[in-house]
Every structure is written in structure tokens, then in C-alpha cells.
Amino acid sequence: DAKTTQPPSMDCAEGRAANLPCNHSTISGNEYVYWYRQIHSQGPQYIIHGLKNNETNEMASLIITEDRKSSTLILPHATLRDTAVYYCIVRGPNNDMRFGAGTRLTVKP
Amino acid sequence: GAVVSQHPSWVICKSGTSVKIECRSLDFQATTMFWYRQFPKQSLMLMATSNEGSKATYEQGVEKDKFLINHASLTLSTLTVTSAHPEDSSFYICSSRGSAYEQYFGPGTRLTVT
Numbered sequence A: 001d002a003k004t005t006q007p008p009s010m011d012c013a014e015g016r017a018a019n020l021p022c023n024h025s026t027i028s029g030n031e032y033v034y035w036y037r038q039i040h041s042q043g044p045q046y047i048i049h050g051l052k053n054n055e056t057n058e059m060a061s062l063i064i065t066e067d068r069k070s071s072t073l074i075l076p077h078a079t080l081r082d083t084a085v086y087y088c089i090v091r092g093p094n095n096d097m098r099f100g101a102g103t104r105l106t107v108k109p
Numbered sequence B: 001g002a003v004v005s006q007h008p009s010w011v012i013c014k015s016g017t018s019v020k021i022e023c024r025s026l027d028f029q030a031t032t033m034f035w036y037r038q039f040p041k042q043s044l045m046l047m048a049t050s051n052e053g054s055k056a057t058y059e060q061g062v063e064k065d066k067f068l069i070n071h072a073s074l075t076l077s078t079l080t081v082t083s084a085h086p087e088d089s090s091f092y093i094c095s096s097r098g099s100a101y102e103q104y105f106g107p108g109t110r111l112t113v114t
Helices: none
Strands: A009-013 A018-023 A033-038 A045-050 A061-064 A070-075 A084-090 A103-108 B004-007 B010-013 B019-025 B032-038 B045-051 B067-073 B076-081 B090-097 B103-105 B109-113
Touching: A009 A018, A018 A033, A018 A084, A018 A103, A033 A061, A045 A061, A045 A070, A045 B103, A070 A084, B004 B090, B010 B019, B019 B032, B019 B090, B019 B109, B032 B067, B032 B076, B045 B067, B076 B090
Parallel strands: A009 A103, B010 B109
Antiparallel strands: A018 A070, A033 A045, A033 A084, A061 A070, A084 A103, B004 B019, B019 B076, B032 B045, B032 B090, B067 B076, B090 B103, B090 B109
């Protein structure tokens, strides 16, 4: 299964864009990249997913490099409620989601 | 997004007893469900994959006789922690796969074994 690498922590000012990077250099051609976040003591919340093209929804944008070896999750206008642990996951061949350590994003006023 | 529920949300049990945790997909049929556990300040660890009507597939190091999984219908999977011990205290989370691309997580069940 492809593995992902994320920085352990990041800070972001409230109202600014939060850009969370993820490396997945061993990703296979048909594997999707998913992003989830987890707020303390809750289940993970789906944010967005993509294969090759950039994606955008009401929560975030996902930018995937042309070689697909890395991606960036963008929260365009971070709020205090976006403080959470963000997980970048490459979905496995059996559709299983294996979580890495994630990035702890702290949005500061 | 789709809703996945878990019951109970928290449970305290005595060492040696068994605890059953339910995971339901409320508005879609889930052919596959996944069970995770999460220890404090750690990430989620996949325990097993559960397919409706068949035996669960357990990850390496997870005791199948201790963590009994039943996926009897397309909307319900259960995890039973048998003969629970304090080291089994953890946050247990299930997820359900709906369509080819969607996978949603439940709110989790916090188990404390005294």
C-alpha cells in the first residue's frame, strides 16, 4: 500500500488560507488520494478526494501534482473551528483507509 | 454526507466482561465496513475489514477470537470485545463504504475497562 508523509504540525492565522502538504511518492496509477480531519474525540470527517485532477468542494480544494507524488489540501479561509488533525490517505486496493500520523493544524486568532 | 452511527458512544466495563459495539449506516447500504481503534494521542489503526455475509479479515496482530466482528446485514456491523482487559481501553471507530468512492466514519465509541 502507498504510504503518505505529512508534517506533524502547522499553524495558520484565522482568515488566511491553510495549505497542508502530503507526499505519496509510491502511489499507483489507480489509487485515490483522500483527505479527512479529526477533531478531538470525534470520528474522522471526510473532506475531499481526487485521482489526477484538482478538485474543489465547499470545504476545501485539493491540488495534485502532475506526477501524482504529492498533493496539497487548501482551506481557503481558515477559521478556529478548522483546528484539527488532518489526514492524507491513499486508499488501498481493498478500499481500506490506513491512517498515518497526520498534521495537527492549529488556527490562531 | 452519509451518516454512520455507533452505539454506545461510551461504555465502562469491568475486566473480564465482554462489550458489544454497534455500527450502523443510516442512509446507505454498506457492503464493507471497517473497524479501527485509536489510543490517546495516536492515529487510527485499522483492526479489520468486514464484508456483509462473510468472515471479517483481521489485520496482523489483531486477535480475531478477542475482537469478534459480525456483519449480518448491509446496514449493521458489530464488534464484540471479549474478556476485556484495561489495555483494551481505547476509542473504537467504524467506517462504512457506500459507493466506489465514498467512505464515512462513525463518531466513535470510547471503551474504558476497569
